[in-house]
Amino acid sequence: MGTGGATVPAVSIGEGLMKLHGYYRSSASFRVRIALNLKGIGYQDAFHHLRRNEQRAPDYLKLNPQGLVPTLEDDGELLLQSMAIVEYLDETHPFPPLLPGHPGDRARVRAIAQMISCDIHPIDNLRILRYLRTELGQDEAAVQRWYNHWITEGFQALETFLGGSDQTGRFCHGDEPSLADICLVPQVVNSQNFKLDLTPYPTIRRIHEACLALAAFERALPKNQGDAE
Amino acid sequence: MGTGGATVPAVSIGEGLMKLHGYYRSSASFRVRIALNLKGIGYQDAFHHLRRNEQRAPDYLKLNPQGLVPTLEDDGELLLQSMAIVEYLDETHPFPPLLPGHPGDRARVRAIAQMISCDIHPIDNLRILRYLRTELGQDEAAVQRWYNHWITEGFQALETFLGGSDQTGRFCHGDEPSLADICLVPQVVNSQNFKLDLTPYPTIRRIHEACLALAAFERALPKNQGDAE
Numbered sequence: 001m002g003t004g005g006a007t008v009p010a011v012s013i014g015e016g017l018m019k020l021h022g023y024y025r026s027s028a029s030f031r032v033r034i035a036l037n038l039k040g041i042g043y044q045d046a047f048h049h050l051r052r053n054e055q056r057a058p059d060y061l062k063l064n065p066q067g068l069v070p071t072l073e074d075d076g077e078l079l080l081q082s083m084a085i086v087e088y089l090d091e092t093h094p095f096p097p098l099l100p101g102h103p104g105d106r107a108r109v110r111a112i113a114q115m116i117s118c119d120i121h122p123i124d125n126l127r128i129l130r131y132l133r134t135e136l137g138q139d140e141a142a143v144q145r146w147y148n149h150w151i152t153e154g155f156q157a158l159e160t161f162l163g164g165s166d167q168t169g170r171f172c173h174g175d176e177p178s179l180a181d182i183c184l185v186p187q188v189v190n191s192q193n194f195k196l197d198l199t200p201y202p203t204i205r206r207i208h209e210a211c212l213a214l215a216a217f218e219r220a221l222p223k224n225q226g227d228a229e
Numbered sequence: 230m231g232t233g234g235a236t237v238p239a240v241s242i243g244e245g246l247m248k249l250h251g252y253y254r255s256s257a258s259f260r261v262r263i264a265l266n267l268k269g270i271g272y273q274d275a276f277h278h279l280r281r282n283e284q285r286a287p288d289y290l291k292l293n294p295q296g297l298v299p300t301l302e303d304d305g306e307l308l309l310q311s312m313a314i315v316e317y318l319d320e321t322h323p324f325p326p327l328l329p330g331h332p333g334d335r336a337r338v339r340a341i342a343q344m345i346s347c348d349i350h351p352i353d354n355l356r357i358l359r360y361l362r363t364e365l366g367q368d369e370a371a372v373q374r375w376y377n378h379w380i381t382e383g384f385q386a387l388e389t390f391l392g393g394s395d396q397t398g399r400f401c402h403g404d405e406p407s408l409a410d411i412c413l414v415p416q417v418v419n420s421q422n423f424k425l426d427l428t429p430y431p432t433i434r435r436i437h438e439a440c441l442a443l444a445a446f447e448r449a450l451p452k453n454q455g456d457a458e
Contacts, residue, residue: 111308117347
């Protein structure tokens, strides 16, 4: 049972609690946890242990044919893909908004989110690193170089983009957290697990710290989940 | 100069034509071309040859610090990331819509788009295959196995998802093209370049063919661009 960031009263559609299928270390599940907490939506957890391949169990594949987490169940709606889920939550629970109002600003927030969720995260996630080790026979040093290469390329571009823009505020876009921050924080936490030196990215570090000062982000951290090891 | 699918009159914001920075073989540029054509928006092309690394030129990096295509310029707005650009176009030029109206349906369309644009395309694109060849010293057979592994995993899940849903119609969602189809078609064309056997994916093939019957998709094909080789 997620406790939520609960500064905003929970708004529920239909009867029961939403159910989040996730895994504590999954960056994509982490994104959805933050969004649920920011919206003050209480939810029920269903844990799927990725390192034990529980996300490939036949019953779970019926919910999510990709065999990936997260999946969100909301009163009959079955929702896949973390960014799509966050936008769904924003459309069904508009307060507080996770996207700004102006189309150009919305595009900027989505672009930052996608710089991370399309161009960094998929290349450095568990299934890819596993393939490098098993199918390509790469040693841990080569896997670490792979990880560092893609996250460095991504974070350098993101630091330039965020640091050089007067639209960046306390958070990635202005002074309220958005979909962009929801994608940024899990990627930074992931990079810390890989001991990436974040010194070259002062704007990213500053925004990350501002986010973690909020209960909604802090409570969504992997270590604060019921399946954390 | 893109000719557009122009069944819908062009609507322009501000003065000049939009400018699309792209490359004929870029799947992400292809997505934006389809969206512009579906909306009937005329645009100007700026080509950046990815295999000659023109997207890393200092002047282009000022527009797009990732050094990736596409970038769209629209009357002072500088727009990055193909899915963010398509949503921007949908918000600023609402007809014909590229997302349905109901939040659950919108989430389904976005999820399909992200199954492709987050979980297939980034892993199989040019910069990754280049790293496999150069940094990891993989031969062409290993690169082809890599490509096939990720696209097969992705297309199998997508075929199950689309084929098993009564929300799938002539297109990925119902009987009008959407953001989902805009992501699907470039990925199928890309897979054909790698000679992937599409026999196991009848729903994907059927939708792909339905899309290419529309001028907006057909005119956006790589071979129909001014920089095609």
